Amino acid sequence: MAFQPIPRAAALLLLAVLLVACQRSEEKRENASGIPAALLAMKPKEDPTAVAVLMYHYIESHDDARDPRGADLFVPTDMFEQQLQWIVAHGYRTIDLHTYLALRSRAINEPKKSIILTFDDGYADAFQNVFPLLQKYHQKAVFYIVSGFLGKPGYMTMDQVKTLHDAGMTIAGHTVSHVDLRFLSAKELRHQLEESKKTLEALIDAPVDHFAYPAGRYNSRVIEMVQALGYKTAVTTHHGVARARDPLLQLPRVRMTKRTNLAAVLP
Numbered sequence: 001m002a003f004q005p006i007p008r009a010a011a012l013l014l015l016a017v018l019l020v021a022c023q024r025s026e027e028k029r030e031n032a033s034g035i036p037a038a039l040l041a042m043k044p045k046e047d048p049t050a051v052a053v054l055m056y057h058y059i060e061s062h063d064d065a066r067d068p069r070g071a072d073l074f075v076p077t078d079m080f081e082q083q084l085q086w087i088v089a090h091g092y093r094t095i096d097l098h099t100y101l102a103l104r105s106r107a108i109n110e111p112k113k114s115i116i117l118t119f120d121d122g123y124a125d126a127f128q129n130v131f132p133l134l135q136k137y138h139q140k141a142v143f144y145i146v147s148g149f150l151g152k153p154g155y156m157t158m159d160q161v162k163t164l165h166d167a168g169m170t171i172a173g174h175t176v177s178h179v180d181l182r183f184l185s186a187k188e189l190r191h192q193l194e195e196s197k198k199t200l201e202a203l204i205d206a207p208v209d210h211f212a213y214p215a216g217r218y219n220s221r222v223i224e225m226v227q228a229l230g231y232k233t234a235v236t237t238h239h240g241v242a243r244a245r246d247p248l249l250q251l252p253r254v255r256m257t258k259r260t261n262l263a264a265v266l267p
C-alpha cells in the first residue's frame with residue numbers, strides 16, 4: 001500500500017506527457033495549412049468586416065515538381081471543387097468586391113460567412129476549369145486580367161473574359177504586361193494602370209473598379225496612381241484576412257496552395 005502514491009504520480013506524469021503530445025500534434029496540423037500558428041491565433045472572433053480574400057493562380061492537376069512556375073501556384077481541379085463543396089456545405093458564400101465595399105461601409109448587414117475568391121493573371125484554366133465549377137456551385141469570383149496577355153498561349157481570350165463578365169464574374173485589372181510597378185516612370189506607370197483599365201472596360205462594356213498589384217509589388221507612388229485612376233480596391237500578396245482597418249488599396253489575401261486547409265484560414 002505504501003507504493004500506491006508512486007504509480008498514481010506516474011499516471012499523472014503520463015497524462016501530462018500525453019496532453020503535451022496532443023498539443024504538439026495540434027500545432028503541427030495547423031502548420032500543415034501553411035499558416036504560421038501565430039497568425040491562426042490572431043483569428044478574429046467578433047469582427048463582422050473580416051473577410052478572407054483567397055488568392056488562386058492555376059487550377060489544374062499538376063505533378064511536375066520541376067515546373068519553373070512553382071508548385072505553390074497550383075491547386076488541383078478536384079481539390080478546388082472540394083473547396084467549393086465545403087464552402088456551400090458550411091453555409092459560406094462567395095461575394096464580389098462591390099458587396100465587400102458595401103459590407104465595409106456597413107451599408108448592408110452581410111452575414112459573417114463571406115469569402116472572396118480571386119484568380120490572378122487570366123490563365124486559360126480560369127475559363128476551362130474554374131468557370132464551370134463556379135457555375136455548378138452558383139458561386140462568384142474576381143479575375144485579375146493582364147490586358148496585354150489576352151489571347152496569348154496559356155491565357156484567356158477576349159471572348160472568354162467577356163463571357164465571365166456576362167455570367168456575373170468580376171473582371172479586374174492587373175496591368176498591361178505584369179511588370180514591377182515600383183520602378184516605372186510616371187508615364188509608364190500610368191500606361192500600365194490606365195491602358196489595361198480602358199482595354200478591359202471596352203471589352204466588357206462596364207467599369208473596371210478593382211486591381212491587383214503584379215507579384216504584390218507596390219509603393220506609395222503606385223497607390224496614388226491606382227487611386228487617381230479610380231480603382232476602388234487593390235489587393236496585395238500580404239498574408240491575412242481583410243479587415244476594416246486594412247486600407248482598401250492594400251487588401252491582404254490568403255494564398256491558396258494544395259497544402260492550405262481552407263477551414264483553418266477563414267475568420
Ligand SMILES: [Zn+2]
Pocket residue numbers: 120121174178213214215
Ligand atoms: Zn499576377
